Amino acid sequence: MSCILCNNTNETQDHLFLHCDLARAVWFGADIFIRNLTKAEITVDNWIKDLLQHHNESSNNTSQLQLILTLMWCIWFHRNQIMFEGKQPNPMEIILTAKSLLNRFLQAPSNNAGNTKMGSNTAQATSWQPDNNWQVLITTEGGAAKNGKWQGMAYVGKNKDGQVIFSWMQNHNSIGF
Incomplete structure (x- = not known):
């Protein structure tokens, strides 16, 4: 399928x-x-691994890593809006959406250290710790056109090494359903 964002090449x-x-x-x-974004041979997988390695080596670039990963999600979301809703490509909208999402996430009560006062009650901030015994990471995405004519969904399962072990995608025209 041709890239719906630029129509210059196949979408990968x-x-x-x-x-x-x-x-x-x-x-x-x-x-x-x-880093290395201009190299034609770089892959997303290697780029993310490089970002995570540099993040582990210096713990002071967490905000940059959060922004990069949020931008990637927003690029994917914007691509789906173009495909399913007929939206026009807009890089500034992607940037502003990502920064807004990230700011809302960082300001959420569960991301603040210590106690959070809510009226007369006190809520203890919780933190989530991943289980190191996981076998498969499954990511999903779904979308529908505003007019209800097109729907699509997909999922990808990856092992701990980041290798895709299964995937599925389906889109359909829902006229007449």
């Missing part, structure tokens, strides 16, 4: 997140340092 995850003109505009406009 590497093209969509790294090499597409719209994605490049997002990375440039977000004003964050992205």
